[in-house]
Amino acid sequence: MLKPELPRVPAQGGAPPAAHAPGGSPSAGEALAGYLHARAGEFLRGLRLHGESGADTAGAAEAARALRTASRRISGTLHTFRPMLDPVWADGLRAELTWLATTLAQEHACVSRLNRLVAALTRLSGAAGASGGAGSAAGGGGKAEARGPLGMGAARAGALLERQLTLGRTRSHSAALQALGSARFHAVADAVALLASERPPAPAFPPPPADAVTEAVRRRLLDAAAGLPLARAGRPYNADALVHGLTASAEEAQDAPWHRVRSLLRLHRYALEVTGPEPDPVLAGAGRLLDRHRDASEAATTAAVAARTPRIAPATAYVLGVLHADQRHEVEAARFAFQEIWQTAAGAPTGGGR
Amino acid sequence: MLKPELPRVPAQGGAPPAAHAPGGSPSAGEALAGYLHARAGEFLRGLRLHGESGADTAGAAEAARALRTASRRISGTLHTFRPMLDPVWADGLRAELTWLATTLAQEHACVSRLNRLVAALTRLSGAAGASGGAGSAAGGGGKAEARGPLGMGAARAGALLERQLTLGRTRSHSAALQALGSARFHAVADAVALLASERPPAPAFPPPPADAVTEAVRRRLLDAAAGLPLARAGRPYNADALVHGLTASAEEAQDAPWHRVRSLLRLHRYALEVTGPEPDPVLAGAGRLLDRHRDASEAATTAAVAARTPRIAPATAYVLGVLHADQRHEVEAARFAFQEIWQTAAGAPTGGGR
16 A cells, blocks of 8 residues: 655644643644634635626636635635634534635636637647637637548537536626625625634634644545555556446546545645645645546536537537547546656655655 | 667578579578468468368358468568569569458458457446457447446447448458459469479579568668657657547558558568567567557547448447547557567567567
């Protein structure tokens, strides 16, 4: 089993915890409170930006990004450091922040998924040099059309994906706006505003030392990664990602453990942010690879779903099949690259960059 | 540039060639005549087996295989050792043997392509444990059907491929039977029968030394392999094989240099057979990988062609698209494995096994 020497999250200060003080040892509690304070400040800046953005699309997107990022960091931190906080308060705020971050993430996900699929279509059509942006779907398709008998299928598949993902984007945008105007959101914003000025509520019982808390998230990450089929992923062209290529549910089940490691990597990263400011480049790289894994996995699903649209032409369906398989290969490629970087982390004495 | 130390084909005997004697030095000529003699004997045994097989399908297939194999070896040898033979005679017989081998190979190619595609469909449907034989297309599809919404597409794609390749097989079988009953074939058989009893006709001019002849085929192989994009093939998941996945002609152009190296590996192998009996395991492995490359390339084309059948259901077309991409992925995997074995050959002092 692989046991990478991940950087241990340093517990700042080693004095025994004062009961009822949030955050174990005083200085560990300080660090936690300081981190939540800073993220809450970012949340409030995002909120202000949202209020000012009005019809400015770029401003609104930046506001959503700031709110989403801060929400995710706060909720992850509440999760990891739960034993050092009032658990009822932490669980409640975490659930609301998760709802908010998920709602705000949908629009961005639709845009980047369309970009990914259009870029893949352009690549598959051999139209090198064409821009891969979402706006170029029709243009890329037009070039493909001139290049081969399947060009029409590529153009239609591009148009179909653009239609479906633009619809998804519009719906997500409305849902986000609705969420940001809701009483539920205002309650979350109030709770976060409190966090920007006051210390987080302490637990009723003496909390464990901070290093036990941070060690727990590291342990969960290592265990989850050790459960991945890394040896198999390290053999290139194992064709694993497409082995159930015609059974969507089987693909989902196959990807789930990788998505879980991705989430744990993020939690671990946030925990490092709380206690030490330097990001770990190896872990950051591993995280980006599992982001790519997730993006390719979702793009593959989108292609498969689009192929189930009634009354599409066979050529369109054919291209969507090629696209699905192409994105599943990207899934496999991301797993291969992840295991390589993970083995590096295992070989390095202190986890690579630290 | 990669310069593998391929085993040099030993030129048996180093005495200066006697003018007009076939085969350069007497012993090199002996070896060539002996090799052609033995292959001609195999050809005649195949012919006898064909005459005896009647309605026995297995016997007919074995006869076709023997005739095909002997034809290919004789024609390859006539090609390589042309400077040591009467060139007009060698070119004439070689053209006829190439026609025969190509005609006899079609039926077998249809069968193995169907097996490959059905096995891939079975794998993609997640129906592990199902037999991958040609006869199981309907059964595999049935299992897939129970497994997901695309099962019907998989079953239909399997049935479509089985129909088209069975038709191709039947046509190839008739063409082979017709060829074996033709005057053209009897003329070839007479020429080969002569080769089984007499020495091959000598050239009008003094032939070059045998080692110059065999060195030429080795040099052509090394040059062709050095022209392959091996460094790129060595980076797994480069997505090269599918980069023009929607443009059939681009894929053909991309595969051609690899097919050419495959042919040259075969010519080199036959030249080794003439002058030294021990096969080289590294070269044999490299040849098998390029066979796999060729098979996957042709299977991918078959899936793309099947997708152009009029009035197929979108789900069928979708599955054929997945299948096409899957086989192109196999093409890429074969290239990756080939460059690995080729680098090994380059590293070893005498070409690995010899």
